[in-house]
Amino acid sequence: MVARTVHRYLDVDGVRVFYRESVPERSGAPVLLLLHGFPSASHQFRRLIDVLGARYRLIAPDYPGFGHTQAPDGFTYAFDRLADIVEGFVQRLGLSRFAMYVFDFGAPVGFRLAERHPEWIAGLVVQNGNAYAEGLSDAARDFIALRPGQDxxxxxxxxxxxxxxxxxxxxxxxxGVEAIAPDGWTLDQHFLDLPGRKEAQVALAFDYHSNVERYGAWQAWLRAHTPPTLIVWGRGDPFFPEPGARAYLRDLPDAELHVLDTGHFALEDRLPEIAPLIAAFLDRLQP
Known part of the structure; x- marks a missing residue:
């Protein structure tokens, strides 16, 4: 059954946060907060929401600087601030216990959230969301080393x-790139080309080093709280290679790991494999 999805805005500290949310068939369904990556937005989860949203409450916000979310002039684009807005968004929705899907930028946003509110986190779905030094390719390391003013x-x-x-x-x-619909990158580029969006992305790029500096704290959080975790990873990711997936097993030896022959946006061509894994994982989280 295809889910019914609603599309709404919520004001959080002056930011008009856009989000999409499925309406499951039964009340009290497990909640999965979907945290998108760069340079995308909540639309990257549309098909996943269609497939699973009738059974589970899937909620996907756009961060400031992404998608349909509207941030005021003068907003500071840094990962701490993205986490502030997502934290306020969760509080405004009244969520108190949920699983998180963390992908790409969603990992540093989500792990900041987990540090602040460990009681919120019922489980993690990690899809090419890095938290380990060995999960950075050489290209990613070179990118993260960039600094403002550097030639x-x-x-x-x-x-x-x-x-x-x-x-x-x-x-x-x-x-097989024929499995990748052009809609995703076309829509991403539309949003990137809006006024002020590229400046926002440049600021976030220069702040990415703040995430690497927190890897040790996030790993300690994982060891301390041992959340149930499903790891699904595209091994062809040019930024976050396969060792980043396997590194989670040091701190979460009971995590379920699946490495797939795909790239960064694994849901684009591997949804038929990933969706059942997520459904089974969410079912196991229920008391």
């Missing part, structure tokens, strides 16, 4: 914000 640094970041750069993130590492 050519901003131009390097802006090179990723072009249509070719956006499309490449969808297709790199994917065996």
């Amino acid at each position: 050519g640094a901003e131009e390097t970041v802006r090179g990723l914000l072009t249509l070719d750069g956006t499309r490449g993130q969808y297709e790199t590492g994917v065996a």
Whole structure:
């Protein structure tokens, strides 16, 4: 059965947060907070919501600087601030216990949330969401080392914000690119080309080092709280290679790990494999 999905806005500290939410058939269904990546938005979860949203309450917000969310002039684009807005969003919705799907940028946002509110986190679905040094490719390390004012640094970041750069993130590492619909990168680029959005992404790129600096704290959180965890990873990801997936097992030896022959946006071509894994995982979380 295809889920019924609603699309709404919620004001959080002056940010008009857009989100999409499924309406499950029964009350009290497990909640999964879907935290998107770069350079995408909640639309990357549309098909997953269609498939699973009738059984589970799936909620996907757009961060400031992404998708349909509208941030005021002067908003500071940093990962701490993205986490502040998502934290306020969760509080405004009245959520008190849920699983999190953390992907790409969703990992640093989600792990900040987990540090602040461990009581909220019933479980983790980690899909190419890195928290370990060995999960950074050489290209990712070079990118993270960029700093404002460094010769050519901003131009390097802006090179990723072009249509070719956006499309490449969808297709790199994917065996059969005919399975990747062009809608995703086309919509991402539409949002990237809105006024002020590229400046927001440049600021976040220069702040990415703050995430790497917190890896040790996030690993300690995982060891301390041992949340039930499902790891689904595209091994062809040019930014976050397979060792980043396996590194989670050091701190979460009971985690369920699936490495798939795909790239960064694994849901684009591997939804038929990933959706049942998530459904079985959410069912196991129920008391």
